[in-house]
Every structure is written in structure tokens, then in C-alpha cells.
Amino acid sequence: MNKFILSFELIDSPLLLVSAIIAGVGVIAVVVWRPRRIVSTLVIGIAAGVVMFVVAKILEAMNTFQGPLPGAAIWWASGSMVA
Secondary structure, three states, X not given: OHHHHHXXXXXXXXXXXXXXXXXXXXHHHHHHOOHHHHHHHHHHHHHHHHHHHHHHHHHHHOOOOXXXXXXXXXXXXXXXXXX
């Protein structure tokens, strides 16, 4: 499984386009979101950050990255998911 995940081409593949489309849909959703749903939006963002942290820790424990991640990498990834 490690080689499978590491074999993803991030620059010259459809994965970049899919990621951009998902990000665009997220931006549109935030723009048209009703103000009264801010609390639920914050809860969803925090939950996404927690899920990102757990997934990164699991992948690190499986030695997917061929060694430990840099100290702040997991925190940056989790913070970006919350944002």
C-alpha cells in the first residue's frame, strides 16, 4: 500500500483538477452559506481538522511516508482542513 499512495502523480494528473474542483465547490458553498449556519460550519471545519490529524497519524504509523513526518506537517495539514 505504501508504494500505491506514493505513486500518485500530483502535478501532471487529473488529481490536481479534481482537487481544484472540490476546492472551488467549497468556496462557492461558503459564499452562499446562510449566516445562521456559522456554528455548524465551524463544527464541520473542526471535525475535518480532527479527521485530518487522525488520518495523518495513521498513515505515519503505517510508515507510508518512509519515516516520520516533519514536526509541524501534521499541524499545518490539520489547520488547513479547519480553514
